[in-house]
Amino acid sequence: MVAAVFLSFVAAIFTMGDPIEGGRPIIWTIWYVAVFLIIMMALYDFSKLSKTRMKRVALVGTVVGVVFFSSVKGYYVYTAGLRIEERGVELLDYKPFQQDSNLAKLDAPASFKIGSDVPRLDGATALYPLYAAFVEATYPSGNYDPYRPDASRVVSTTTGEAYDRLIYGQADIIFVAGPSDRQIAAAERTDVKFNMTPIGREAFIFFVHEDNPVDSLELEEIQQIYAGDIRNWKEVGGKDDSIRAFQRPEGSGSQTALQRMMGERELMDAPVEDVPEGMGGIIEQAAVYQNHKNAIGFSFRFYASEMITEHDIKLLQVNGVAPTVETIADGTYPITSEFYAITTEERYEQYKPFLDWMTSEEGQALVEQTGYVPLAKD
Incomplete structure (x- = not known):
């Protein structure tokens, strides 16, 4: 026995x-x-x-x-x-002041420099390569570990956590997409007002498995999918297979972008297993986006195409337009938005010189060299 x-x-x-x-x-x-x-x-x-x-x-x-x-x-x-798998993003590859980093660099020293009392920075994973480049151009040389919010003055947590840290005085400037209604309400409860400085433009994109025959969706069709009105790929020119529509955690930058894209339509509730952390968390380990060949997911163009390079996904065209630097710049891709360097109204004047430099020719050069779309010139 x-x-x-x-x-x-x-x-x-x-x-x-x-x-x-x-x-x-x-x-x-x-x-x-x-x-x-x-x-x-x-x-x-x-x-x-x-x-x-x-x-x-x-x-x-x-x-x-x-x-x-x-x-x-x-x-x-x-x-x-x-499975579609998002291989992990190693932020240390973009850490400032280290040899062989992947950061964009200016051809000459920056005209703006910060002394020893450097602002505490935080933000979304997808924007870390950009503001880390700002740090290397303007900060004194030092060890700025992106994974150590307890010890480092330049970190990358999540969009939601970055907003919380700004509201409660643990960060001075955060680099994120615009705030959700919940984040605005949280700031109002603590009598905090956001000062938002646009520093670049980005596309909100949708992706499917590379074996999915669907290459393009109308914006109306994407809204219907995420409202739960379209549930099978054959309704949009694909195979006879149910659509598994993934979402992100509440308060993440991409989930907020999805909610805004829905307009007046009500976003359907997603099963818990269909809300992976993905771009969230202090990602010391790989963030895994576990979806399948019948799935659709979303992200931001730079993160999906530049920071995550080993995957089996393809970016969808929307209204027949692919999300590229050119279509973001000329406005033909239909889901584009600005991203921001955000501080509080109380601290805005203190950090205004740094914020002004981000929108200057030098700062915008780093935006473009990183892979984002700079602000349109007046």
């Missing part, structure tokens, strides 16, 4: 899915083995089954364990083949 139980346990371990995928197979294994042991001990102590029949029961339990956990393994292998 003990040998059979042990064999069942070993079979479960070797046939289960990857425990890193969420840990559930380990829990299933422990529960299965525990219940199996209890049943076998009860039968052994209280039944009058012969040893032959006990062996048969143990064999059946082992077979059931192998079949069950082999099925679990098969499920993980199958879904891994379907």
